[in-house]
Amino acid sequence: APSIQTSVAGQRVILVDHSDYLQAPADITKATVAGLVDHHKLGGLTTDEPIEVWVFPTGCTNTIIARMYTSAGILIPREIACGMLGAIISDTLLFRSPTTTQEDRDAAAKLAQTAGVEDIQAFGLKQLQAKSSIEGMSAINLLKQDLKTFDMHGQKVGVAQLELIDLSIVAARKDELLSAMKILKDEGYHSILLMLTDIGKQGTDLLVVSDNVRIIESAFGLKEIGDSVWLPGVVSRKKQVVPVLLRAFEGDRAQ
Amino acid sequence: APSIQTSVAGQRVILVDHSDYLQAPADITKATVAGLVDHHKLGGLTTDEPIEVWVFPTGCTNTIIARMYTSAGILIPREIACGMLGAIISDTLLFRSPTTTQEDRDAAAKLAQTAGVEDIQAFGLKQLQAKSSIEGMSAINLLKQDLKTFDMHGQKVGVAQLELIDLSIVAARKDELLSAMKILKDEGYHSILLMLTDIGKQGTDLLVVSDNVRIIESAFGLKEIGDSVWLPGVVSRKKQVVPVLLRAFEGDRAQ
Numbered sequence: 001a002p003s004i005q006t007s008v009a010g011q012r013v014i015l016v017d018h019s020d021y022l023q024a025p026a027d028i029t030k031a032t033v034a035g036l037v038d039h040h041k042l043g044g045l046t047t048d049e050p051i052e053v054w055v056f057p058t059g060c061t062n063t064i065i066a067r068m069y070t071s072a073g074i075l076i077p078r079e080i081a082c083g084m085l086g087a088i089i090s091d092t093l094l095f096r097s098p099t100t101t102q103e104d105r106d107a108a109a110k111l112a113q114t115a116g117v118e119d120i121q122a123f124g125l126k127q128l129q130a131k132s133s134i135e136g137m138s139a140i141n142l143l144k145q146d147l148k149t150f151d152m153h154g155q156k157v158g159v160a161q162l163e164l165i166d167l168s169i170v171a172a173r174k175d176e177l178l179s180a181m182k183i184l185k186d187e188g189y190h191s192i193l194l195m196l197t198d199i200g201k202q203g204t205d206l207l208v209v210s211d212n213v214r215i216i217e218s219a220f221g222l223k224e225i226g227d228s229v230w231l232p233g234v235v236s237r238k239k240q241v242v243p244v245l246l247r248a249f250e251g252d253r254a255q
Numbered sequence: 256a257p258s259i260q261t262s263v264a265g266q267r268v269i270l271v272d273h274s275d276y277l278q279a280p281a282d283i284t285k286a287t288v289a290g291l292v293d294h295h296k297l298g299g300l301t302t303d304e305p306i307e308v309w310v311f312p313t314g315c316t317n318t319i320i321a322r323m324y325t326s327a328g329i330l331i332p333r334e335i336a337c338g339m340l341g342a343i344i345s346d347t348l349l350f351r352s353p354t355t356t357q358e359d360r361d362a363a364a365k366l367a368q369t370a371g372v373e374d375i376q377a378f379g380l381k382q383l384q385a386k387s388s389i390e391g392m393s394a395i396n397l398l399k400q401d402l403k404t405f406d407m408h409g410q411k412v413g414v415a416q417l418e419l420i421d422l423s424i425v426a427a428r429k430d431e432l433l434s435a436m437k438i439l440k441d442e443g444y445h446s447i448l449l450m451l452t453d454i455g456k457q458g459t460d461l462l463v464v465s466d467n468v469r470i471i472e473s474a475f476g477l478k479e480i481g482d483s484v485w486l487p488g489v490v491s492r493k494k495q496v497v498p499v500l501l502r503a504f505e506g507d508r509a510q
Contacts, residue, residue: 039305042291046299048498053297055308243303 014052017061019043022149037064039099040238059104060091066107081114086127093163093199094124099236128199132165139173139180143194147184150242152249155190159245161237163197167205170196174207178227181209191216193245195237203232204241212252219248269307272316274298277404292319294354295493314359315346321362336369341382348418348454349379354494383454387420394428394435398449402439405497407504410445414500416492418452422460425451429462433482436464446471448500450492458487461496467507474503 009030019036020043021028035052036045039061054064062084069076076084088108092100095108108120117123134142147160164170170177181192191210198204207228208216217225234240264285274291275298276283290307291300294316309319317339324331331339343363347355350363363375372378389397402415419425425432436447446465453459462483463471472480489495 036297041302041305042300042308044299044301045297047296048501050294050296050312050493051310052312053308053310055306055310057305057307238305246303 015045018148019045019055020150021045022151037061037068039064041242057099057101059095059097059100060088062087062091063101063104063107066111067103076111076114078115081111082117085111085115085117085120085123089120089124089127090131090163093197093235094121094128096199096202097236097239099239128163129165131163132169134162134164134169139176140183142170142173143177143180143184143192148237149189150246152190152246153253155249156188157245157249158184158189158192159195159237159241160193161195161197163199163235165199167196167198167201174228178207178209181207185209193241195234195241197235199235202235203230204234205230206234206241215248215252216245218251219244270300273403274300274310275405276300277406292316292323294319296497312354312356314350314352314355315343317342317346318356318359318362321366322358331366331369333370336366337372340366340370340372340375340378344375344379344382345386345418348452348490349376349383351454351457352491352494354491383418384420386418387424389417389419389424394431395438397425397428398432398435398439398447403492404444405501407445407501408508410504411443412500412504413439413444413447414450414492414496415448416450416452418454418490420454422451422453422456429483433462433464436462440464448496450489450496452490454490457490458485459489459496460485461489470503470507471500473506474499 006025007027008025009027012032012034013028014035014037015024015033016037018024018040019038022043033045033047033051035054037054039056039058042055054068056064058064066076066084085108088104088111091097092104095105112120112123142162143160145160146162147158149156149158162170177194181194185192190212191208193216194207196205196207205228208225209227210216213225217223220229220231222229261280262282263280264282267287267289268283269290269292270279270288271292273279273295274293277298288300288302288306290309292309294311294313297310309323311319313319320339321331340363343359343366346352347359350360367373367375367378397417398415400415401417402413404411404413417425432449436449440447445467446463448471449462451460451462460483463480464482465471468480472478475484475486477484
């Protein structure tokens with residue numbers, strides 16, 4: 001596995017899969033941002049000089065990286081292709097997420113060929129099952145595993161997500177997860193949301209800990225959701241959750 | 256000629272050649288930004304949803320637009336190709352600006368072929384000469400013709416540029432231009448700079464009207480420049496002027 005770098009001061013870096021200082025290492029402002037490769041909303045990055053920006057609304061950043069390889073005329077090594085294929089499967093929930101584009105499917109098919117993967121569906125299901133294995137992990141680790149923090153019109157909002165083959169795996173641990181969310185919230189958050197996304201049923205059980213749960217309710221057009229609510233059809237944080245939250249927080253600020 | 260739109264409220268727009276609300280129509284925040292095509296530094300744009308971003312450090316945005324045509328598999332119509340060629344010549348000062356990349360040269364050669372332009376150098380010189388014709392234009396119009404306004408670490412700074420075949424054309428009008436700069440500065444600017452760029456000699460006579468001329472001096476490592484200074488080799492606002500100004504204003508704020 002590659003080493004994890006927590007400090008980037010003084011280095012030239014390319015931001016990948018986000019364009020947001022909040023999601024970068026703490027000393028990112030002391031680094032030179034030389035490029036940006038992403039498929040999320042723009043996070044307000046400013047630079048002093050022109051840089052390379054590869055940002056497109058694909059289902060996975062690796063589809064864009066595949067485009068960069070093609071554009072540069074470089075063949076993708078077999079091991080890298082396999083990792084990139086896994087990333088596309090993970091980000092698109094095996095092409096079921098509404099973020100999926102035709103380019104994601106095409107890139108995955110080409111990467112599978114290079115990686116020697118014959119049956120993408122079988123390979124992908126095995127991968128998603130492995131990712132669903134949460135046994136032995138603490139609630140706080142499950143929460144922080146894929147947590148993203150956003151500045152929503154002045155409020156700090158954390159949105160975590162677990163993508164699971166079947167929610168029965170976590171059903172017994174909801175109280176434990178809510179307790180972990182409350183502890184995390186004390187780190188200056190207005191709201192912590194945890195998306196328990198059921199890949200099979202194509203929906204999300206949304207767990208909510210918030211200073212003002214009404215903003216979350218108004219975002220989704222719901223009432224009295226308490227500490228969790230089932231959102232049918234909602235599987236994408238980026239496309240179905242973050243934009244509606246942003247608009248709700250903007251509306252709240254305008255009042 | 257295309258019509259000029261000064262209002263974009265309620266529309267879906269693609270920002271082209273800038274990524275900066277300061278350079279967009281006043282009601283840009285009421286529009287939906289659906290894409291961004293640019294070759295300048297990132298200006299801090301945020302969006303609620305992922306968008307298409309084609310930003311690369313080429314000499315001209317039209318080189319990127321040519322890339323978009325190729326990527327989409329669409330042939331460029333002859334009239335559009337001619338306009339795009341003119342834009343690349345203008346932005347790269349006929350390939351002499353340090354911002355020029357090999358991709359700009361290649362795109363221009365291909366566009367010339369489509370447009371039926373046999374001798375790019377002759378075509379380009381005629382274009383730059385026509386652009387140098389400033390007779391009959393008022394000083395304030397000359398100043399505002401290509402003025403860009405930047406937020407430099409909290410200070411409003413305007414940088415205008417005239418690219419001329421030969422500076423003798425404006426030599427007699429410097430006092431008049433400085434007066435126009437002083438009038439413009441009263442619109443809340445910390446500094447107004449006018450780059451009189453000599454394409455032939457490859458340098459810029461920089462006219463300065465500023466609340467604190469020392470920041471401008473420190474940016475270029477100069478002393479006592481008064482209201483104008485010759486900067487040999489400097490022809491690019493984007494690459495040679497704006498980045499050094501940004502660093503100088505940042506340094507000033509840090510004191």
